[in-house]
Amino acid sequence: MFRVIEGDIIYNKLVHVITKANFELPKDVEDALLEAYNIENNENARIVLDILIKNAKIAKEKRIPICQDCGMVIAFVEIGDKVCIKGNLNDLINRAVSEVYKKNYLRPSVVKDPLKRINTQDNTPAIVHYEIKTGDKLRFYILIKGFGSENASIVKSLIPTITEDELISEIVNHVKNHGPNACPPLLVGIGIGGTLEKAALLSKKATLRPLKEKNNDPYWAKMEEKLLKEINELNIGPGGLGGKTTALGVHIEVFPVHIAGFTLAINMQCSAIRHGWFEI
Numbered sequence: 001m002f003r004v005i006e007g008d009i010i011y012n013k014l015v016h017v018i019t020k021a022n023f024e025l026p027k028d029v030e031d032a033l034l035e036a037y038n039i040e041n042n043e044n045a046r047i048v049l050d051i052l053i054k055n056a057k058i059a060k061e062k063r064i065p066i067c068q069d070c071g072m073v074i075a076f077v078e079i080g081d082k083v084c085i086k087g088n089l090n091d092l093i094n095r096a097v098s099e100v101y102k103k104n105y106l107r108p109s110v111v112k113d114p115l116k117r118i119n120t121q122d123n124t125p126a127i128v129h130y131e132i133k134t135g136d137k138l139r140f141y142i143l144i145k146g147f148g149s150e151n152a153s154i155v156k157s158l159i160p161t162i163t164e165d166e167l168i169s170e171i172v173n174h175v176k177n178h179g180p181n182a183c184p185p186l187l188v189g190i191g192i193g194g195t196l197e198k199a200a201l202l203s204k205k206a207t208l209r210p211l212k213e214k215n216n217d218p219y220w221a222k223m224e225e226k227l228l229k230e231i232n233e234l235n236i237g238p239g240g241l242g243g244k245t246t247a248l249g250v251h252i253e254v255f256p257v258h259i260a261g262f263t264l265a266i267n268m269q270c271s272a273i274r275h276g277w278f279e280i
Helices: 007-023 027-039 043-062 090-103 165-183 196-206 218-232
Strands: 003-006 072-082 081-085 129-132 139-144 154-158 186-192 247-254 260-271 274-279
Touching: 007 081, 007 139, 007 186, 007 274, 027 043, 027 247, 072 081, 072 090, 090 129, 139 196, 154 165, 154 196, 165 186, 165 218, 165 247, 165 260, 186 196, 186 274, 196 247, 196 260, 218 247
Parallel strands: 003 081, 072 129, 186 247
Antiparallel strands: 072 139, 139 274, 154 260, 186 260
Protein backbone atom coordinates (compact mmCIF):
# COMPACT_ATOMS: atom_id res chain seq x y z
CA MET A 1 0.00 0.00 0.00
CA PHE A 2 1.39 3.39 -1.08
CA ARG A 3 0.89 6.58 0.89
CA VAL A 4 -0.11 9.53 -1.30
CA ILE A 5 1.23 12.99 -0.41
CA GLU A 6 -0.28 16.04 -2.09
CA GLY A 7 2.08 18.53 -3.72
CA ASP A 8 0.44 21.51 -2.00
CA ILE A 9 1.28 20.11 1.42
CA ILE A 10 4.93 19.73 0.43
CA TYR A 11 5.02 23.21 -1.13
CA ASN A 12 3.61 24.95 1.95
CA LYS A 13 6.05 23.22 4.28
CA LEU A 14 8.96 24.10 1.98
CA VAL A 15 7.95 27.77 1.97
CA HIS A 16 7.85 27.76 5.77
CA VAL A 17 11.22 26.08 6.36
CA ILE A 18 13.09 28.06 3.66
CA THR A 19 11.74 31.31 5.10
CA LYS A 20 12.60 30.35 8.67
CA ALA A 21 16.12 29.24 7.71
CA ASN A 22 16.87 32.67 6.24
CA PHE A 23 15.62 34.55 9.32
CA GLU A 24 16.40 32.32 12.32
CA LEU A 25 19.56 30.58 13.44
CA PRO A 26 18.99 27.12 14.95
CA LYS A 27 18.89 27.17 18.75
CA ASP A 28 22.08 25.10 19.08
CA VAL A 29 23.97 27.64 16.94
CA GLU A 30 22.72 30.57 19.03
CA ASP A 31 23.76 28.72 22.19
CA ALA A 32 27.21 27.94 20.76
CA LEU A 33 27.83 31.60 19.85
CA LEU A 34 26.86 32.68 23.37
CA GLU A 35 29.07 30.00 24.88
CA ALA A 36 31.98 31.15 22.72
CA TYR A 37 31.39 34.75 23.86
CA ASN A 38 31.37 33.75 27.53
CA ILE A 39 34.73 31.95 27.36
CA GLU A 40 36.48 34.51 25.16
CA ASN A 41 39.05 36.97 26.53
CA ASN A 42 40.19 38.44 23.20
CA GLU A 43 38.45 41.82 22.95
CA ASN A 44 38.19 41.79 19.14
CA ALA A 45 36.70 38.30 19.23
CA ARG A 46 34.16 39.36 21.87
CA ILE A 47 33.11 42.32 19.72
CA VAL A 48 32.57 40.07 16.68
CA LEU A 49 30.64 37.47 18.67
CA ASP A 50 28.50 40.16 20.28
CA ILE A 51 27.65 41.50 16.81
CA LEU A 52 26.76 38.00 15.55
CA ILE A 53 24.52 37.33 18.56
CA LYS A 54 22.74 40.70 18.24
CA ASN A 55 22.45 40.28 14.47
CA ALA A 56 20.70 36.92 14.92
CA LYS A 57 18.28 38.46 17.43
CA ILE A 58 17.43 41.37 15.10
CA ALA A 59 16.99 39.07 12.10
CA LYS A 60 14.56 36.87 14.01
CA GLU A 61 12.53 39.73 15.49
CA LYS A 62 12.34 41.91 12.38
CA ARG A 63 12.15 39.03 9.84
CA ILE A 64 15.14 40.18 7.85
CA PRO A 65 17.98 38.03 6.47
CA ILE A 66 20.64 36.79 8.87
CA CYS A 67 23.19 37.55 6.15
CA GLN A 68 23.11 39.69 3.01
CA ASP A 69 24.33 36.63 1.11
CA CYS A 70 21.09 34.66 1.02
CA GLY A 71 22.97 31.77 -0.53
CA MET A 72 21.92 28.91 -2.75
CA VAL A 73 19.18 26.62 -1.47
CA ILE A 74 20.23 22.98 -1.14
CA ALA A 75 17.63 20.29 -0.49
CA PHE A 76 18.39 16.77 0.71
CA VAL A 77 15.24 14.73 0.09
CA GLU A 78 14.65 11.28 1.59
CA ILE A 79 11.74 9.50 -0.09
CA GLY A 80 10.19 6.38 1.42
CA ASP A 81 9.69 3.54 -1.03
CA LYS A 82 6.02 3.44 -0.06
CA VAL A 83 5.44 7.12 -0.88
CA CYS A 84 3.57 8.40 -3.93
CA ILE A 85 3.92 12.15 -4.56
CA LYS A 86 1.29 14.12 -6.45
CA GLY A 87 3.40 16.63 -8.33
CA ASN A 88 6.94 17.14 -9.59
CA LEU A 89 9.27 17.52 -6.61
CA ASN A 90 11.83 19.61 -8.49
CA ASP A 91 9.09 22.02 -9.56
CA LEU A 92 7.66 22.20 -6.04
CA ILE A 93 11.07 22.97 -4.53
CA ASN A 94 11.91 25.67 -7.08
CA ARG A 95 8.45 27.23 -6.84
CA ALA A 96 8.91 27.47 -3.08
CA VAL A 97 12.38 29.02 -3.41
CA SER A 98 11.09 31.57 -5.90
CA GLU A 99 8.12 32.46 -3.68
CA VAL A 100 10.24 32.93 -0.55
CA TYR A 101 12.97 34.99 -2.17
CA LYS A 102 10.59 37.28 -4.08
CA LYS A 103 8.07 37.76 -1.28
CA ASN A 104 10.70 38.55 1.35
CA TYR A 105 12.99 40.60 -0.92
CA LEU A 106 15.89 38.25 -0.30
CA ARG A 107 18.92 38.86 -2.49
CA PRO A 108 18.78 36.75 -5.65
CA SER A 109 22.30 35.35 -5.90
CA VAL A 110 22.04 32.73 -8.65
CA VAL A 111 23.12 33.25 -12.25
CA LYS A 112 21.95 31.05 -15.15
CA ASP A 113 25.42 30.37 -16.48
CA PRO A 114 28.78 30.57 -14.65
CA LEU A 115 30.36 32.62 -17.45
CA LYS A 116 27.41 34.55 -18.92
CA ARG A 117 26.42 35.72 -15.40
CA ILE A 118 22.73 36.51 -16.06
CA ASN A 119 20.80 36.53 -12.77
CA THR A 120 17.74 34.26 -12.54
CA GLN A 121 16.09 36.94 -10.34
CA ASP A 122 14.46 34.48 -7.92
CA ASN A 123 17.41 32.44 -6.59
CA THR A 124 16.42 29.34 -8.52
CA PRO A 125 17.33 26.66 -9.29
CA ALA A 126 17.90 24.91 -5.99
CA ILE A 127 20.44 22.10 -5.67
CA VAL A 128 18.50 18.89 -4.96
CA HIS A 129 19.78 15.50 -3.80
CA TYR A 130 17.46 12.49 -3.59
CA GLU A 131 17.78 9.31 -1.55
CA ILE A 132 15.34 6.39 -1.41
CA LYS A 133 14.59 5.05 2.07
CA THR A 134 12.44 2.22 3.41
CA GLY A 135 9.00 3.27 4.62
CA ASP A 136 6.20 5.74 3.95
CA LYS A 137 7.80 9.00 5.09
CA LEU A 138 9.04 11.99 3.12
CA ARG A 139 11.81 14.01 4.76
CA PHE A 140 13.43 17.27 3.64
CA TYR A 141 16.65 18.82 4.95
CA ILE A 142 17.12 22.38 3.71
CA LEU A 143 20.48 24.18 3.74
CA ILE A 144 21.08 27.83 2.79
CA LYS A 145 24.70 28.00 1.66
CA GLY A 146 26.52 31.31 1.22
CA PHE A 147 29.47 31.44 -1.10
CA GLY A 148 32.04 33.18 1.07
CA SER A 149 32.42 29.86 2.84
CA GLU A 150 31.67 27.75 -0.25
CA ASN A 151 34.61 29.37 -2.04
CA ALA A 152 36.83 28.30 0.85
CA SER A 153 35.79 24.65 0.53
CA ILE A 154 37.68 21.94 -1.36
CA VAL A 155 37.50 18.36 -2.61
CA LYS A 156 40.61 16.38 -3.50
CA SER A 157 42.18 12.95 -3.87
CA LEU A 158 44.93 11.89 -1.46
CA ILE A 159 47.19 8.85 -1.47
CA PRO A 160 45.55 5.74 0.05
CA THR A 161 48.46 5.25 2.46
CA ILE A 162 47.77 8.53 4.26
CA THR A 163 48.07 8.27 8.04
CA GLU A 164 45.73 9.69 10.67
CA ASP A 165 48.24 12.39 11.62
CA GLU A 166 48.73 13.34 7.96
CA LEU A 167 44.97 13.57 7.46
CA ILE A 168 44.55 15.81 10.49
CA SER A 169 47.41 18.00 9.26
CA GLU A 170 45.80 18.23 5.79
CA ILE A 171 42.49 19.43 7.24
CA VAL A 172 43.96 21.81 9.82
CA ASN A 173 46.26 23.39 7.23
CA HIS A 174 43.33 23.96 4.90
CA VAL A 175 41.41 25.74 7.65
CA LYS A 176 44.55 27.73 8.52
CA ASN A 177 44.92 28.93 4.93
CA HIS A 178 41.26 29.50 4.05
CA GLY A 179 39.38 29.83 7.34
CA PRO A 180 39.73 33.62 7.70
CA ASN A 181 37.93 34.13 4.36
CA ALA A 182 34.99 31.88 5.32
CA CYS A 183 33.45 34.16 7.98
CA PRO A 184 34.38 32.29 11.17
CA PRO A 185 33.48 30.91 13.63
CA LEU A 186 33.01 27.96 11.31
CA LEU A 187 31.30 24.63 11.18
CA VAL A 188 33.69 22.34 9.32
CA GLY A 189 32.02 19.49 7.47
CA ILE A 190 34.31 16.70 6.30
CA GLY A 191 33.47 13.96 3.83
CA ILE A 192 35.83 11.01 3.49
CA GLY A 193 35.52 8.16 1.00
CA GLY A 194 33.64 7.27 -2.14
CA THR A 195 34.32 9.17 -5.34
CA LEU A 196 34.98 12.90 -5.47
CA GLU A 197 31.33 13.86 -5.78
CA LYS A 198 30.36 11.48 -2.96
CA ALA A 199 32.94 12.98 -0.61
CA ALA A 200 31.67 16.47 -1.43
CA LEU A 201 28.09 15.40 -0.75
CA LEU A 202 29.08 13.83 2.57
CA SER A 203 30.85 17.02 3.64
CA LYS A 204 27.68 19.04 2.97
CA LYS A 205 25.43 16.59 4.81
CA ALA A 206 27.83 16.65 7.76
CA THR A 207 26.93 20.31 8.41
CA LEU A 208 23.26 19.40 8.89
CA ARG A 209 24.04 17.49 12.07
CA PRO A 210 23.32 19.30 15.37
CA LEU A 211 26.51 20.93 16.68
CA LYS A 212 26.84 18.74 19.76
CA GLU A 213 26.05 15.49 17.95
CA LYS A 214 29.13 13.36 17.34
CA ASN A 215 29.83 10.71 14.72
CA ASN A 216 28.32 7.36 15.73
CA ASP A 217 31.68 5.63 15.33
CA PRO A 218 33.87 6.31 18.42
CA TYR A 219 37.01 6.43 16.23
CA TRP A 220 35.66 9.24 14.05
CA ALA A 221 34.04 10.98 17.03
CA LYS A 222 37.47 11.16 18.66
CA MET A 223 38.98 12.57 15.48
CA GLU A 224 36.26 15.24 15.39
CA GLU A 225 37.36 16.26 18.88
CA LYS A 226 41.04 16.31 17.92
CA LEU A 227 40.36 18.42 14.85
CA LEU A 228 38.19 20.90 16.73
CA LYS A 229 40.89 21.34 19.36
CA GLU A 230 43.67 21.89 16.80
CA ILE A 231 41.57 24.21 14.64
CA ASN A 232 40.66 26.36 17.65
CA GLU A 233 44.34 26.57 18.57
CA LEU A 234 45.02 28.32 15.23
CA ASN A 235 43.91 31.63 16.82
CA ILE A 236 42.03 32.69 13.67
CA GLY A 237 39.03 33.42 15.83
CA PRO A 238 35.69 35.09 15.09
CA GLY A 239 35.90 37.30 12.02
CA GLY A 240 39.52 36.22 11.55
CA LEU A 241 40.60 38.69 14.26
CA GLY A 242 42.02 36.18 16.72
CA GLY A 243 40.44 34.33 19.60
CA LYS A 244 39.60 30.95 21.04
CA THR A 245 36.78 29.96 18.71
CA THR A 246 37.73 29.47 15.07
CA ALA A 247 35.20 26.64 14.75
CA LEU A 248 31.98 25.84 16.60
CA GLY A 249 32.17 22.24 15.48
CA VAL A 250 33.80 19.65 13.23
CA HIS A 251 31.60 16.92 11.75
CA ILE A 252 32.91 13.94 9.77
CA GLU A 253 30.95 11.58 7.53
CA VAL A 254 32.61 8.56 5.91
CA PHE A 255 31.87 6.11 3.09
CA PRO A 256 33.65 3.08 1.62
CA VAL A 257 36.33 3.86 -0.96
CA HIS A 258 38.30 2.09 -3.71
CA ILE A 259 41.52 0.39 -2.55
CA ALA A 260 43.55 2.77 -4.73
CA GLY A 261 42.04 5.97 -3.40
CA PHE A 262 41.40 8.29 -0.46
CA THR A 263 38.94 11.07 -1.23
CA LEU A 264 38.56 14.09 1.04
CA ALA A 265 36.15 17.01 0.97
CA ILE A 266 36.30 19.91 3.40
CA ASN A 267 33.13 21.98 3.48
CA MET A 268 33.55 25.29 5.26
CA GLN A 269 30.30 26.60 6.74
CA CYS A 270 30.28 30.19 7.97
CA SER A 271 28.80 31.34 11.27
CA ALA A 272 25.42 31.85 9.56
CA ILE A 273 24.54 28.17 9.83
CA ARG A 274 21.13 28.25 8.16
CA HIS A 275 19.23 25.01 7.86
CA GLY A 276 15.98 23.28 8.79
CA TRP A 277 14.04 20.12 8.16
CA PHE A 278 10.58 18.61 8.14
CA GLU A 279 8.94 15.22 7.71
CA ILE A 280 5.59 14.31 6.25
